[in-house]
Amino acid sequence: MSSNVTLKEIAKELGLSTMTVSRAINKKENVGEKTRKRVLEKAKSMGYTPNFLAKGLVSKKTFSIGLVIPEISHSFFPEVLKGVEEVTYKKNYQLILTHSAENFEREMEAIETLRSKRVDGIMVSSSQRTTDHSFYESLKESETPFVFFDRCIEGLGVSCISVNDKIGSKKITQHLIDHGYEKIAHLSGPIDVSIGKERFQGFKEALRENGLTLFPELVIAAGFQEADGRRAMQELLSMPEQKWPRAVFAVNDPAAFGAIEVILEKGLSIPDDIAIVGFSDDIRAELLSTPLTTVQQPAYQVGKKAAEKLISIIDGEDVRPENIEILTELVIRSSCGNHSSK
Amino acid sequence: MSSNVTLKEIAKELGLSTMTVSRAINKKENVGEKTRKRVLEKAKSMGYTPNFLAKGLVSKKTFSIGLVIPEISHSFFPEVLKGVEEVTYKKNYQLILTHSAENFEREMEAIETLRSKRVDGIMVSSSQRTTDHSFYESLKESETPFVFFDRCIEGLGVSCISVNDKIGSKKITQHLIDHGYEKIAHLSGPIDVSIGKERFQGFKEALRENGLTLFPELVIAAGFQEADGRRAMQELLSMPEQKWPRAVFAVNDPAAFGAIEVILEKGLSIPDDIAIVGFSDDIRAELLSTPLTTVQQPAYQVGKKAAEKLISIIDGEDVRPENIEILTELVIRSSCGNHSSK
DNA sequence: GGTAGAAATGTTAGCGCTAACATAGTTTGT
DNA sequence: ACAAACTATGTTAGCGCTAACATTTCTACC
Numbered sequence A, B: 001m002s003s004n005v006t007l008k009e010i011a012k013e014l015g016l017s018t019m020t021v022s023r024a025i026n027k028k029e030n031v032g033e034k035t036r037k038r039v040l041e042k043a044k045s046m047g048y049t050p051n052f053l054a055k056g057l058v059s060k061k062t063f064s065i066g067l068v069i070p071e072i073s074h075s076f077f078p079e080v081l082k083g084v085e086e087v088t089y090k091k092n093y094q095l096i097l098t099h100s101a102e103n104f105e106r107e108m109e110a111i112e113t114l115r116s117k118r119v120d121g122i123m124v125s126s127s128q129r130t131t132d133h134s135f136y137e138s139l140k141e142s143e144t145p146f147v148f149f150d151r152c153i154e155g156l157g158v159s160c161i162s163v164n165d166k167i168g169s170k171k172i173t174q175h176l177i178d179h180g181y182e183k184i185a186h187l188s189g190p191i192d193v194s195i196g197k198e199r200f201q202g203f204k205e206a207l208r209e210n211g212l213t214l215f216p217e218l219v220i221a222a223g224f225q226e227a228d229g230r231r232a233m234q235e236l237l238s239m240p241e242q243k244w245p246r247a248v249f250a251v252n253d254p255a256a257f258g259a260i261e262v263i264l265e266k267g268l269s270i271p272d273d274i275a276i277v278g279f280s281d282d283i284r285a286e287l288l289s290t291p292l293t294t295v296q297q298p299a300y301q302v303g304k305k306a307a308e309k310l311i312s313i314i315d316g317e318d319v320r321p322e323n324i325e326i327l328t329e330l331v332i333r334s335s336c337g338n339h340s341s342k
Numbered sequence C: 001g002g003t004a005g006a007a008a009t010g011t012t013a014g015c016g017c018t019a020a021c022a023t024a025g026t027t028t029g030t
Numbered sequence D: 001a002c003a004a005a006c007t008a009t010g011t012t013a014g015c016g017c018t019a020a021c022a023t024t025t026c027t028a029c030c
Helices: A009-015 A020-023 A034-046 A052-059 A078-089 A104-116 A134-141 A167-177 A194-209 A226-237 A253-265 A297-314 B005-015 B018-023 B033-046 B052-059 B074-092 B104-116 B134-141 B163-180 B193-210 B226-237 B253-265 B299-314
Strands: A064-071 A093-101 A121-122 A146-149 A160-162 A185-190 A217-223 A247-250 A276-277 A294-296 A323-326 A329-330 B064-069 B094-099 B122-123 B146-149 B159-162 B182-186 B219-221 B247-250 B275-277 B294-295 B323-326 B327-329
Touching: A009 A020, A009 A034, A034 A323, A034 B018, A052 B052, A064 A078, A064 A104, A064 A297, A078 A093, A078 A297, A078 B074, A078 B094, A093 A104, A093 B074, A104 A121, A104 A134, A121 A297, A146 A297, A160 A167, A160 B052, A160 B074, A167 A194, A167 A276, A167 A294, A167 A329, A185 A194, A185 A253, A226 A247, A226 A253, A247 A253, A247 B052, A253 A276, A294 B134, A297 A323, B005 B018, B005 B033, B018 B033, B018 B159, B052 B253, B064 B104, B064 B299, B074 B094, B074 B299, B094 B104, B104 B122, B104 B134, B122 B299, B122 B323, B146 B299, B159 B163, B159 B299, B163 B182, B163 B193, B163 B247, B163 B275, B163 B294, B163 B327, B182 B226, B182 B253, B219 B226, B226 B253, B247 B253, B253 B275, B299 B323
Parallel strands: A064 A093, A064 A121, A121 A146, A146 A160, A160 A323, A185 A217, A185 A247, A247 A276, B064 B094, B064 B122, B122 B146, B146 B159, B159 B323, B182 B219, B182 B247, B247 B275
Antiparallel strands: A093 B094, A294 A329, B294 B327
């Protein structure tokens, strides 16, 4: 294998003790100027690379942070990752990336491995659906610093950095209401998933605060995929015409795309017959023939804040659990009937 | 800090030696059945987590692989990552992700850090532009297993897994030729970047093999961004009309998008007045009003093959340097004039 | 029952590094 | 000139673990 140079070897070459070499290389006080120079030169010429394993073993600090992500190719996460990386790079931490594939078993496995590697902290976007929180409770007891991001588990007293979906969906529903629409449908996600629940909540609140009626038959449990949106919209349009909604709020952009196809296939026009809005600002949203009004999720901000919080926990600066909610931003295009904006 | 349980502590509790506990936990031979059971139970109840730092220090094996990526949010890489992860997960390796931000200094820094962490191998997508290969030469001499992926440095005798851009661009040019177009323009990337060069090469070869003339004024050095495509296309269309190309091959999809805007703004139709094709199968390509014919880059395959190759080098199974080229696939839509396909 | 041989357990040393204390060597003040 | 006070270097031990060898305990068989 690669025969790595050690401090001891350098010391031997120079007739010094290991300790002096260590001090010279780690820029500690109390090393003679000449000695330091000699050591550094020798280290370079011998191709010395410090051994972080040994260092970590002694110092209990590895300068690595573990990341648990449910689905890497889910456009949201590369952006999160970028935010995380920007922070960790500055603070000299390395990232160990693990992927749970939306599987709680793998998530636990990944966290165990990260702990074995003695990471200084962990960031988790959980795939957990069950109500059994014992795993995270014991993780918390182990005193491993960790935070949740995007998908959080509540009631544990663990910091959580997420997008405030409820406020976002309330805002976009309000935007529809401001256009004068009263019969508004919602293609919802599964309500046992927090995202789905939050967005539905926001929708309901907006209606309530404006004194509008929530028509139960206009709330269709769809899902997060394009096909789900199609199916849900078909269901809506299979009702007698006078029951049709005037506007539709889809749980996310892909669902909206599916719904849009159905609307157009029916020969209806957007937004004149039916207005529609989505959620997540998918890269494709602005490329539709009628660009989709949607809610932008600040993934980069989530990553950045989560990394900052985790590091401040690691450094013992700000240990108290916090619920940081990143606010979404409305992206107003024309599918909502906003002819004024482009 | 988190007071982690050690083998020694378990041993003490049970009145055994550390070694027996180690053997029991690591499923080695020669441990009494009762003892093993006792140890495992105790380990569980005390919340033992093995210390991979110590293990790695002894065994010279860390089960981690370093990844150097020039730009995380560059849609290509999450896909690569997915391929890599799938392989490394099966083989029980962890991934340490680093980001060079297209900066060679940071790339070198990242690799040094990875070496310090004693990763078992490294996968690099290089941002290097210069011809000074000394850094990678010395990395090679250090006997750290590594492979290049996507962006390779040649002439080092290091394995490289990349997309064969030349063949891809030759294929798509051929496709245009098959449609009967003879005056074909190329919006090229910078030719000092290998991607740009390769794609231009493929374009030239296709023309040559079909006995077509390469019109130098129809090759515009553009760039990889949408704005570059715009600029290049404007330049083309500012020529007298009889010089206009009948078809355009843009170096990538974003450049094609820019060009398309210009074509449409001029009131020309795609593909009837000017056919256009891109490269990279951007997620937006199929959503254009005239969906873009392009070349699909199998990023997932690149990641998978690269990880497989690296692990086989680490395991000493297949150490010989290889140049693995993943073939692209044509995605035929309608911007090339293929009215038959959807 | 006694002994060879296997099975179970223990001991020692060291992976590469650093904290903590110990020892030389050098300066400074009076 | 000599102790006090540095500065530069060395020594020892230990982080948590395992390989390699050493010892004890158990089994088997004559």
